[in-house]
Amino acid sequence: MKFLLRFLCFVAASQFALAARAELRAGAATVNVTPALGIEINGHVHDELRARALVLDDGATRLAFVVVDNCLIDRAVFDAAKALVFQHARIPSNHVAMSSTHAHSAGSVTGAHLSEPDAEYRAWLPRRLADSVRLAVNNLTPARIAWGRGSVPQHVFCRRVTVKPGVTYTNLLGLTGDRVKMNWSSPEPAVDGDFAGPTDPEVSFFSVQHADGRPLALFANYSLHYVGGVGPGHLSADYYGVFCQRISELLGTEKQDPPFVAIMSNGTSGDINNNDFHAKLPARKPYEQINRVAEDVAQEVFRVAKNLEYRGEVPLKVASTELKVDYRKPSPDEVARARDLMKDRDRSQLHTWPEIYAREQIILVEYPEAASLPLQVFRIGELAIAQWPGEIFAVSGLDLKKRSPVQPLFNIGLCNGWYGYIPPPEQHALGSYETWRGRTSPLETNAIPKMTQASLELLEKLK
Ligand SMILES: [Zn+2]
Known part of the structure; x- marks a missing residue:
């Protein structure tokens, strides 16, 4: 009897879903994920770390986005969170895009060459991530949506700089094969100042409003590794947090209940940072550069957002796959x-x-022979969103933007998992930090062409 009732409820729900198809509802929420002092940091919490969630529902398909203030989150942590999301909110794992911002001042729940995570915080985080989605679901309300693109070229620089022809350069590992070098340090004799790759200056976003036109949420995306320059021993969400604060102020959203939620996700920024190799920048006070970048990106989004046309009927679509890619052992x-x-x-x-x-x-050496990479693409009306489980170079993100059969497209990096830097083959050939084999660069050199091909096939399904 109980089963029959459930079955009838299910039929009724499906019928309702069909009838209500493409009528958009949205809900957003944030949860505080700041660790206690002594876990990630012993110094000072400058600004709270958050998981920011947005759920979209067209009556037939429900999508969830979560962006977390953390440097590195691997697949096991995201999968644990997604299992809880499915258990409590019935949203399938491949309908959930969970990513870390890559703020280097926000701690890390995943081990890499220079640090190992706190086990307790790592175990605690998935439930908080799932909570953010459940709270967003609670806030679901009739909504309308629009998307836009701006450009902020002045804050992105390829951090890989070519070594002068004929010069032998000894890298940190004591090896001499690298033909590029990081731009972390000031120019030096080995470096000729040419950037080894392009930047992607685009800031992409979609903006969600309540049916009455009040702002509900804004999800942005920019391909910048992070900014840095926080106070000594500080925990901070970097420019991602300041952007969210600024765009909320610009849109005039204070005192809303439930609160407006802004989200800044990372794009394809594996080789992109905020250091202008050619400029001799004056010393900055802590947070000065973070505020500068956040201000410029928020102003550009605000400028473009003024002229958008919102729609309340937008179909949502998902395609996903698991892609086998070898580890370099x-x-x-x-x-x-x-x-x-x-x-x-x-x-x-x-x-x-x-x-x-x-x-x-x-x-x-203990890793399996191959990784199974989670690849996903979402479609919100005309807009496509590709999700990459690692630190992808700008050139690869630009390539997918150009070749996608669904336009426009933006890329979320460090999404649904973290498989280190994933340079394209021609950048592997040039060497340097991002290519050195380790947990920060574990995959085969041909991973990017395979991932791009697989993502294009998924996009083709959504056409
Ligand atoms: Zn990184």
Whole structure:
């Protein structure tokens, strides 16, 4: 009897879904994910870390976005959160886009060469991420949507700079094969100042309003690694948090109940930072550069958002797949050399870059032969959103934007998982930090062409 009732309810719900097709509803919410002092940081919390969630529903399909103030979140953490979302809100995992901002001052729940996560915080986070979606679902209300694109070229720079022809450059690992170098430091004799790749200056966004025209949420996307320059020992959401604050102010959303929610996601910024290699920038006070970038990006979004046409009937679509991509594994010789260098010392006793990367080889040797990458694309009306589980170079994001059969498109990086930097083959050939084999760069050199092809096939399904 109970089963029959449930079945009838299900039929009724489906009928309702068909009748209400494409009538948009939206809900948004944030939850505080700031760790206690002593977990990620012992210094000071400058601004609270948040998970920001937005749920869209067209009567037939429900999508959820969550963007988390954290540097690195791997698939296991996102999958645990998505399982809870399905359990409590019945949204399937492949309808949920969860990503980290990559703010370097927000701690990390995933181990990489320079840090290991706090186990307790890592275990605590999924439930909070799921909560953000459940709260957003509670806020679902009739809505309308529009999307736009602006350009903020002055804050993005390719951080990989070419080495002068004929010059032999010794990298941090003591090796001489790299033909590019990071722009972290000031210009030096080995570097000729040419950028090794393009930037993507676009700031893409979609804006959601209540049916009566009041702002409900705004989801933005910009391809910038992070800004940095926080106070000493500070925990902070970097420019992502300040952008959300500023666009909320510009749109005049204070005192709304439930509150307006702004979200800034990371795009394809694996090789893009905020350091202008050619300019001699004056020393900045803490947060000065963060505020500058946030202000410019928010003003550009606000400018474009003024002239949008909103629609209340927008179909939502999803396509997803699992893509097998090989890991780059160290050879038995390389493993033997790594063990030799480490001399059975643990992490706290390893200090030089060759020692740190020796440990990475010992970790990688335990990895399976291949990774199964979660690839997803969403469609909101004409707008397509591709989701990449790693740090993707700008050139690869631009390539998918250009080739997508659904236009326009934007890319969310560090989404649904983290498989390190994923440089395209021609950038692997140039070497440097993003290509050094370790947890920060574990995948085969041909991963990007495979991922691009798979994403194009998913987009084709949504055409
Ligand atoms: Zn990074």
